[in-house]
Amino acid sequence: MYNMKTEQLERMKHGTGFIAALDQSGGSTPKALRDYGIEMSEYHTEDEMYDLIQQMRSRIIASKAFSSNHILGAILFEKTMERKIDNLYTADYLWEKKGIVPFLKIDNGLEEEKDGVQMMKPIPKLEELLNRATAKNIFGTKMRSVIHEANGDGIHAIVEQQFELGQKIADAGFVPILEPEVDIRSSSKQEAEEMLIGEIENHLKKLDDSMNIMLKVSIPSVAGTYNGLMNDPRVVRIVALSGGYSRKEANELLRQNPKLIASFSRALLSELSVKQTQQEFDAVLLKIIIEIYEASV
Incomplete structure (x- = not known):
């Protein structure tokens, strides 16, 4: 019997390509639209704003440039x-027309900074959201928290929260992407990454052997930092965010980290414009996708 989730899991484990992050939420949507060439004066309600960002995302996903030749998944x-x-x-x-695995961003944004980190805000309607995601054939989820400095208490708390939530998500039948982002501007970034890996290793030991998780991390200060975690059988894939680097910088750093693949958002969308003809749009998008793909493989 055909099992879509099994096929998608195999694709995520062994496929070549990267994950496109198309998950700008309420707070980051106005900037994403502005970068695309749509000013805030051009919409007046939240619904109008979401209609416009949907048009942008639909244009990207439906583009012939956006294909499983280069893209494994989309958030x-x-x-x-x-x-x-x-x-x-x-x-x-995404799956039926493109062969691209769908993920869903589930977090509600960040708490205020405490102990050098920003935890995730509570997700009170998690069960209801996961039920809707099941009905819509979502494969996995993604949730983000941020580490600003090498603070042991803060990093422990962030990893604890990510894994606790990840377990609930896995129990509901999804593959969670845990995203403990280390701020690329942190003065103690390398030390924070070392602490983060220690915490992740401790939490992985407690997981059931049948559990599948993914990790989304900042590109590390020392190339190859996450290689050890990639060998854990429960870790399906480790992907990297662009984190504020330009696409050129992010791609150069990614190339130094074999097996780490991109999951870029801003770096993917830069250079796209609402004013481009479809032919221009497709050509620019294909150029960007190939650049990120080559850095990922």
């Missing part, structure tokens, strides 16, 4: 999951 925002592209819900369009 969606909740409102994107609930909407359709060519009469298919976005996750179904």
Whole structure:
């Protein structure tokens, strides 16, 4: 019997390519639209804003440049999951039309900084959200917290929260992407990354052997820092965020880390414009995708 999740898991484990992060939420949407050439004066309500970002995302996903030749998965925002592209819900369009594995961003943003980190805000309707994600054929989830400095208490708390939530998500049938981002501007970034790995290793030891997780991390200060974690059988894949680097910088750093693949958002969307013709848009998007793909493989 055909099992879609098994096929998607194999693709995530062994496929070549990267993950496209198309999950800008309420707070980051105005900037994403502005970068795309749509000013805040051009929309007046939240609904209008989300309609415009959906048009942008649909244009990207439906583009012939956006294909499984280079892209393994795509991370969606909740409102994107609930909407359709060519009469298919976005996750179904990604998998059925493109062969690209759909993920869902599930966090509600960050708490205020404490102990050098920003934990995730509570997700009170998690069960309801995961039920909707199941109905929409989502494969995995992603949630982000941020480490600003090498503070043992803070880093322990962040990893604890990520794994606790990751377990609930795995129990619901998804592959969670845990994203404890280390701020690239941190003056103690390398030390924070070493502490982070120690905490992740401790938590991995407690996991059931059948559990599958992914990690999304900042590109490390020392190349190869995450190689040890990649050998853990429960770690499906480790992906890297661009974290504020330009695409050129992020790609150069990524190349120094074999097996680490991209999961870029801003670095993927830069240079795209609402004013481009479809031909121009497709050409620019393909150029960007190939650059990121080559840095990932």
